[in-house]
Amino acid sequence: xxxxxxxxxxxxxxxxxxxxxxxxxxxxxxxxxxxxxxxxxxxxxxxxxxxxxxxxxxxxxxxxxxxxxxxxxxxxxxxxxxxxxxxxxxxxxxxxxxxxxxxxxxxxxxxxxxxxxxxxxxxxxxxxxxxxxxxxxxxxxxxxxxxxxxxxxxxxxxxxxxxxxxxxx
Numbered sequence: 001x002x003x004x005x006x007x008x009x010x011x012x013x014x015x016x017x018x019x020x021x022x023x024x025x026x027x028x029x030x031x032x033x034x035x036x037x038x039x040x041x042x043x044x045x046x047x048x049x050x051x052x053x054x055x056x057x058x059x060x061x062x063x064x065x066x067x068x069x070x071x072x073x074x075x076x077x078x079x080x081x082x083x084x085x086x087x088x089x090x091x092x093x094x095x096x097x098x099x100x101x102x103x104x105x106x107x108x109x110x111x112x113x114x115x116x117x118x119x120x121x122x123x124x125x126x127x128x129x130x131x132x133x134x135x136x137x138x139x140x141x142x143x144x145x146x147x148x149x150x151x152x153x154x155x156x157x158x159x160x161x162x163x164x165x166x167x168x169x
Contacts (some may be wrong), residue, residue: 001169004157005169007154008154008157008158011150011151011154012151012154014067014147014150015067015068015070015071015147015150016068016071018064018067018147019064019065019069020068022064022065023061023065025057025058025060025061026061029057032050032053032054032057033050033051033054035050036050048128048130049130049132052126052128052130052132053132056132056137059137059140060140063140063141063144064140064143064144064147066144066151067147067150067151070148070151070152070155087162087168088162088166091158091159091160091162092159094155094156094159095156095160095163098152098155098156101152102156105145105148105149105152106145106149108141108142108145109142109145112138112141112142112145115138116135116138116139116141116142120135120138120139157169
């Protein structure tokens with residue numbers, strides 16, 4: 001049990017710190033957008049790359065935040081009767097529904113790796129005026145799925161333990 005607790009702690013720290021670290025992408029996003037607005041309105045010289053780069057950074061920030069959101073229970077779920085249940089019954093339901101979670105996130109990981117690698121090998125570019133490479137952005141999809149799977153594993157272990165033992169790890 002001690003090794004499982006250590007593993008859970010490590011994974012949860014990775015989820016926590018990846019969320020915190022990537023939250024700081026907000027700063028360059030704001031600066032890049034402000035630069036674009038400044039150039040457009042004060043120098044009448046629009047810069048096309050600012051919107052694209054800030055959009056890519058926001059996408060990266062959004063997908064990486066999944067594990068952080070799962071760690072803190074921030075994901076949306078349907079809650080007709082769930083909130084009325086005991087913690088133990090919630091753990092049972094969460095354990096059962098985790099099958100769908102693991103399948104769907106595993107699928108995102110598998111397809112994300114294939115698509116990211118294909119994009120890298122082909123040198124795929126966004127069909128915009130700036131023609132930025134796509135693969136650096138696409139590779140964050142499987143990375144985020146991996147982080148989400150790991151955090152889902154810790155939640156599953158905690159749910160199973162609570163459902164069986166009646167107490168939290």
